[in-house]
Amino acid sequence: MTPLTATATASRGAPPPAPETGLFSLADLTAETVSRLVERTLELRRDRTAHADPLSGAALGILFALPSTRTRTAFTVAAVRLGAAPLAYGPGDLHLPTDEAVEDTGRSLGSMLDGLVARPAGSLDDLRRLSRHGHLPVVNAMTPEEHPTQGLCDLATLRLTLGSLDGLRLLYVGEGNGTATALALALSGVPGCEATFACPPGHGLPDGLLTTARKRAAPVGATFTCRDSARSLPAGVDVVYTSRRRTTGTGESDAAWRERFRPFHVDEEFMTRRPGALLLHDLPARRGDEVSGAVLDGPRSVAWTQASMKLSGAMAVLEWALGAQDDRGAKAGL
Template identity: 60%
Template sequence: MGDTPLRQGPGPERGLFSLAELPPPLIQGLTARSVELFHDPRAHDRPLAAQVVGVLFTRTSTRTRTAFTVATLRLGGSPVGFGPGDLQLNTGETVGDTGRVLGSMLDLLVARTAGPLDELRNLSRSGRLPVVNAMAAQEHPSQGLCDLATLALTFGDLTGIQVLYVGEGNNTAVALAHGLAAVPGARVTFATPAGYGLPEDELRTAERRAGTVGAAVEQIHELAAAPADVDVVYTTRWQTTGTVKPDPDWREAFRPFHVDEHLLDRWPRASFMHDLPAHRGDEVSGRVLDGPRSLAWTQAAMKLSSAMAVLEWAAGPHG
């Protein structure tokens, strides 16, 4: 007789899908752990030893894919990479069937699809394994944790931090909203072109959480209405990975939101952040991106330690 066939049904979803679903103490803990691992990448006991981590990226990635691959190796695990043309999803196999197969062979899956977040939840349920959202259409939570860790590295205690985000209300902005909404006394203002703001339901969710910790999340559509005091000015590239804007003249709406030295000088003590890749001359000037107030390159390096913190948690009993 051969081995007994595997006949398991779907299980509960596990992993990191949205920062809105993580309690504030956990977000703060992952932020602190990211900073600790940034200072000492060996401050762990190889929690992924003998584990295999799938790294599925159907969209382009430099920082996130490299970070999660290297983080798996640093934590003692073995990564298996999948590119956009590698899986039978391209020939019509369902997400559920794919998840079931991957779950029978992998211990954990990191996935970037730029598609619906529900696809990642389905992979987790069908495969009965933890899944880390490395970017879906709705949210980029691992970037949000990286951003919080970069802020913590720079400013220490984040209580009362004031952030101005300039540009499209994309999946990075959604993660930043949910992350800072968990920080006591924080204020984040999203200055977005009209028609390109955060999704209303995400904004309302972040506002409700912010109210429980004395934080504030707000959205404006004119930079003239930006707060007088800001610790950080944050922008992202205008064209989000995996998306196309329906308005052919969309750049005209975005031009007033270009971050140059003149804009940054409205807040002489503010730092600058960018999740990269950057298009100098579009969302940011080269003088700002490469200038002395830019945290963008520290932010990029923080991707690795924040990925390590996420994988360590996701592989544990509560992931």
């Protein structure tokens, strides 16, 4: 692996910002690049040794300022299996909470690290700035705007369980959070996909995201429908997907949220009306809130396959983001 820190240390002053590199949003990638990452995820799931230690000698920062069980574990183990040395940072370990500029943090980390996986307390823009000013590949491990590696994991899980995704019919029920955003962008490259997103009023997908997803979906005939009511939702679907309200477990300021989300609860009756549909859930789950325990643990749930897919997904993303900088999807004209 070619060291990625040389440009950050070559000059005496702060180097000028560079083009950002890494994985920030699935909107930055073409459908072809998304598909290749999904297929590579499946290859590494079948054989986790199907690589030549592409990150041997690399130092990878693992920054999680918010809780994580699966994503943090997956990227830490993935780094080790690909030959990198992971350095873990918790919410109070860097000077960002003490008001150090994001740009200054990026310059410092970029002079020592070969890459960074981050779930920040801030926004997606903070990750882009870290990358530009640190000349550092950065992987978005979830921001309020999007959870892109979850979207890749979801597609890989569906490929594994259903085979071809062409014509997939999916019903998403719950909060229009970063998982839902990544899912919409991931599905926008699936030919003939019919996706319905049912979210309580005021908790739907961002308008700008829908515009982007629909524009990306038009060439392959994929469609997106949004509902703010749980009435008359489609029954003929292949997949039901739900997600926990406030997935990181951060404080809930709205005491009445359960009442608004109750009609969107996925229980046995909900699934009985959709015979043959699989259940996806990004976890963590609140049994009894967004989903019943009987459904989550039942025979149609692939949530646990979905969770285990995160490891090979993290390996595929790290291999690509740190080792294939010439394969930048839309940025390389692919």
